[in-house]
Amino acid sequence: MIAGYFTHHAQALLGSLGRLCRAPFATALTLLVIGLALALPLALALFVSNAMAATGGFTGAVDVSVYFKPDTALSRVQQLARDTRARAGVATVQVISSADALAEFRQYSGFGAALDALGSNPLPNVLHVRPAPDASGAADLDALRHYLAAWPEVDTVQVDAEWVLRFNAILGLLRRVLGIAAVLLGAGVLAVIGNTIRLEIQGRRPEIEVVRLVGGSTGFVRRPFLYAGMLYGLGGALLAWGLVVLAVLVLRTPVATLAQLYGSRYALSGPGVREVAVVLGAGVALGWLGAWAAAARHLRRIEPRA
Amino acid sequence: MILFERVSKRYRNGREALRSATFSIDRGEMVFLTGRSGAGKSTVLKLIALLERPTRGNAVVNGHNLATLRSRHLPAYRRTLGVVFQEHRLLDDRPVFDNVALPLVVSGVSPPEMDKRVRAALDQVGLLGKERLLPSELSVGEQQRVGIARAVVGKPAVLIADEPTGNLDPGLALEVMRLFKRFADVGVTVIVATHDLHVVHEFSQRTIVLADGQVQGGAEAPLPSMTAVR
Numbered sequence: 001m002i003a004g005y006f007t008h009h010a011q012a013l014l015g016s017l018g019r020l021c022r023a024p025f026a027t028a029l030t031l032l033v034i035g036l037a038l039a040l041p042l043a044l045a046l047f048v049s050n051a052m053a054a055t056g057g058f059t060g061a062v063d064v065s066v067y068f069k070p071d072t073a074l075s076r077v078q079q080l081a082r083d084t085r086a087r088a089g090v091a092t093v094q095v096i097s098s099a100d101a102l103a104e105f106r107q108y109s110g111f112g113a114a115l116d117a118l119g120s121n122p123l124p125n126v127l128h129v130r131p132a133p134d135a136s137g138a139a140d141l142d143a144l145r146h147y148l149a150a151w152p153e154v155d156t157v158q159v160d161a162e163w164v165l166r167f168n169a170i171l172g173l174l175r176r177v178l179g180i181a182a183v184l185l186g187a188g189v190l191a192v193i194g195n196t197i198r199l200e201i202q203g204r205r206p207e208i209e210v211v212r213l214v215g216g217s218t219g220f221v222r223r224p225f226l227y228a229g230m231l232y233g234l235g236g237a238l239l240a241w242g243l244v245v246l247a248v249l250v251l252r253t254p255v256a257t258l259a260q261l262y263g264s265r266y267a268l269s270g271p272g273v274r275e276v277a278v279v280l281g282a283g284v285a286l287g288w289l290g291a292w293a294a295a296a297r298h299l300r301r302i303e304p305r306a
Numbered sequence: 307m308i309l310f311e312r313v314s315k316r317y318r319n320g321r322e323a324l325r326s327a328t329f330s331i332d333r334g335e336m337v338f339l340t341g342r343s344g345a346g347k348s349t350v351l352k353l354i355a356l357l358e359r360p361t362r363g364n365a366v367v368n369g370h371n372l373a374t375l376r377s378r379h380l381p382a383y384r385r386t387l388g389v390v391f392q393e394h395r396l397l398d399d400r401p402v403f404d405n406v407a408l409p410l411v412v413s414g415v416s417p418p419e420m421d422k423r424v425r426a427a428l429d430q431v432g433l434l435g436k437e438r439l440l441p442s443e444l445s446v447g448e449q450q451r452v453g454i455a456r457a458v459v460g461k462p463a464v465l466i467a468d469e470p471t472g473n474l475d476p477g478l479a480l481e482v483m484r485l486f487k488r489f490a491d492v493g494v495t496v497i498v499a500t501h502d503l504h505v506v507h508e509f510s511q512r513t514i515v516l517a518d519g520q521v522q523g524g525a526e527a528p529l530p531s532m533t534a535v536r
Contacts, residue, residue, distance in 0.1 A: 008414060207397050213355065214409040214460070215385030304357055 009223070016227040019200075020235075027235075030196050034236025034283070037189045039243040041182040042279050046244060046271055048174050054259070054266050062136045064144060065158045066127040072153040074098075077125040080151060084127065089135030089144065094128040101126065124155065138165055186286055189236065193229050193290030200228060201298045213304035222295045226288055233287020237280045245270050307333050308354065308464065308495060313363030314519075315349050323349040325519040326363065331497065333463070336490035338506045339499040341516035347499035350516070351466045354497065355389055356380055368463050385413055388457030388494075390467035394449045396441040402428070402452050403437035409460035427459040431485060447478040454485055464495045471502050479505050487511075 020027045068077055074097050085093045101123040106112045129148065131140060141159055149157045201208070211221055248270040259266040271279070308331040315324040324346045331337050339347045352358040354367055356375065365372040370383055388409075396405050406427055410420045428434045431451035433444075441449050450470065457465055467486065471479030483498070483505050490496045500506065506513055515522040 005414070007417070011411070206395070210395055210397065211408065211412060212381075213357075213384060213389055213395075214412055214456070215381045215383075215387075216412040217381040220381075220412060304355075 008220070012223040013227045013231075016224045016231055019224075020228065020231055027232075030192065030232055031235045031239050033192050034189050034232060034287075035239030035243060037185040037192070038237050038240035038279055038283055040185055041178060042240055042244050042271060042275060043247065044174070044178045044181060045275060046248070046269075048171060048178060049275075050268055051171065051174075053269065054264075062131055062141065062164050063160045064129040064131070064141070064148065065160065066129060066148050066154055067156040067158070068125045068127075068153050069155045070124055072125055074125055076153060077127065080153070081127055084129055084148070087144075087147070089132050089140055090129060091132040092128075092130045094130075096126045096128065098123045098125050136164075186282065189233070189283075189286045190290040190293070193232050193287050194294040196232060197225050197229055197291045197294040198298050201225060201294065201302070205302055208299065208302050209304040212302070218299065221299055222292075225295045225299075226291045229287040229289075229291020229294075230284050231287065233283035233285070233290075234280065235283075236287075237283025240279055240283070241271065241276055307331070307366075307368060308497070309364070309366045310350070310353075311364040313353065313360045313365045315346075315353060315358060316361045317358075323519050324353070324360075327516070327519070327521050329514050329521055331495055333495055334490055334493040336487055336496040336498070336509070336511045338509075338511055338513040339497060339516060340501060340503065340506060340513055341522075342501070345516040346519040347501075347516055348468055349519075351389075351468050351497065351499055354464065354466055355387060356383060381412075385409065385460060386463045388460065388462035388465040390450075390453050390457045390465070390470045392469040392472040394441070394453040396449060396452055396456075398441055401438050401440055402433065402444070405441065405452055406437075406455045406459050408456060413460060423459055423461075424455075427455040430458065430488075431455045446473055447475075447481075450474060450478070450482060451485070454482065458489055458494070462494065464497070465489055467496070467498045467500075469500055469502075470498060471500060471505055476504060480508060483509055 074095075077097070078095055081093045081095045084090055098121050102115065102121045105123065106115055127148075129144065131144060135144075145157050145159050148154060208221055248268055252268045255268040256266070310327050310329050312326045312328055313324060314322065314326055316322045323344075327346070327350070339350055341347050349358065353360055353365055353372060356372055360373050363373075367383075368386060370379075375383060397408075403424055406424045407420050410423060415423070424437065425434060428437060431454050433448060433451055433455065436444065436448070441452060444452065450473070454467075454470075457467075465486065470486075471482055474482060479502060486496045486498060487509065
């Protein structure tokens with residue numbers, strides 16, 4: 001019984017595959033439309049993930065610099081650093097003493113002689129506070145800034161996050177656009193597969209009538225069309241994957257060259273396992289759904305004639 | 307066993323194709339349905355095959371009430387029937403073997419069993435050895451016999467045939483009818499709708515004569531004259 005069930009499915013799958021192969025031009029056109037529709041959201045998703053990778057992500061780029069008044073003792077700064085570390089939402093706190101800052105400045109600035117001419121160290125003690133990844137939003141940063149600025153020893157609190165927040169907003173917008181594109185193009189894939197299956201049902205009407213007459217259940221009649229839909233979806237998704245990989249290969253060298261000009265070793269990355277799994281899964285699911293909708297609507301109208 | 311009690315069928319266009327028809331057919335019996343075009347022969351077969359439901363009356367086939375049988379049980383019911391058409395209704399892109407095997411595929415019969423039964427059915431209709439040919443490579447008579455093999459391969463309890471000899475010459479028509487008689491002899495109930503009275507007269511089987519949707523002279527009607535149904 002179970003063997004018969006799997007045999008049925010295998011026959012339906014192979015039969016559907018055979019029918020697609022016997023009409024290579026029509027199948028290729030359908031796959032191309034589906035592939036392009038799936039390639040666009042995949043490419044957009046890849047663009048977002050590459051943009052995040054190129055900028056090192058959002059979280060590592062947010063820094064809060066706390067500049068203390070000139071007469072603040074280093075021990076007091078270290079005490080405040082310990083308090084800050086104990087606060088929720090803070091990843092790291094680094095103390096940069098005025099002496100360390102001066103030594104570093106002397107080493108890298110080339111103004112050593114000028115500094116020697118100064119009677120005292122003009123640089124303040126500084127804390128570099130890095131928020132935790134999940135506490136890097138605008139509201140979290142504002143709360144942290146208020147907390148740090150409330151200390152009487154603090155002269156200035158500088159939040160180096162505005163560009164990150166803007167970048168964050170752009171990526172958020174892109175993600176939203178990606179979502180809309182995925183929904184619209186997914187609906188397009190549904191329509192394409194549904195229409196293809198509708199035409200196939202019409203073309204096989206005599207066969208469907210005979211199968212129904214000899215006792216074929218609705219599930220039996222519908223099965224090859226569902227497999228055809230899934231094969232269209234899977235084929236389209238594989239094509240989309242191939243197109244995007246091709247685009248990445250074409251763009252990899254110019255992007256690397258551009259990155260080198262900015263002193264970066266960044267290399268464009270193609271779709272990962274997760275992205276590929278999502279696009280293949282989406283292709284198969286959309287294919288099944290489109291075929292099911294078409295079969296449910298059109299097979300109902302086909303009854304055998306005497 | 308087939309029982310029609312005061313069965314009527316009115317189509318959506320208002321035409322009443324069958325009017326209070328009453329007859330019964332025993333298991334293993336071969337019966338001819340005759341009558342002019344539009345007399346209701348095809349409607350009786352459509353009701354038995356459940357391509358249509360009766361409007362009124364009680365129609366029972368092998369214990370299944372045709373008026374109340376649920377749609378989800380329809381496929382299983384149809385697997386107990388064999389249907390032969392005048393125009394064969396073969397799948398032109400499939401070889402003879404696949405055409406005949408279709409009812410077995412639908413029923414989930416295993417490939418070895420399927421192979422055995424298809425060959426047996428083709429042997430019964432004299433087409434063993436032609437299983438790899440396409441229907442278009444066969445003569446009209448052979449195509450009709452493929453249709454018959456497809457109808458009987460599932461070992462149906464009831465075999466219905468709608469004008470099965472309409473496209474055949476007299477010799478082939480008699481050959482097909484002899485096939486049907488052989489199936490009836492092994493317990494299959496056979497109902498043949500035909501207006502070919504030469505065939506009807508050749509076989510001494512019971513004949514149900516329909517006229518204007520009604521059974522003429524009861525279910526035990528005498529054979530119609532050669533001119534009565536032309």
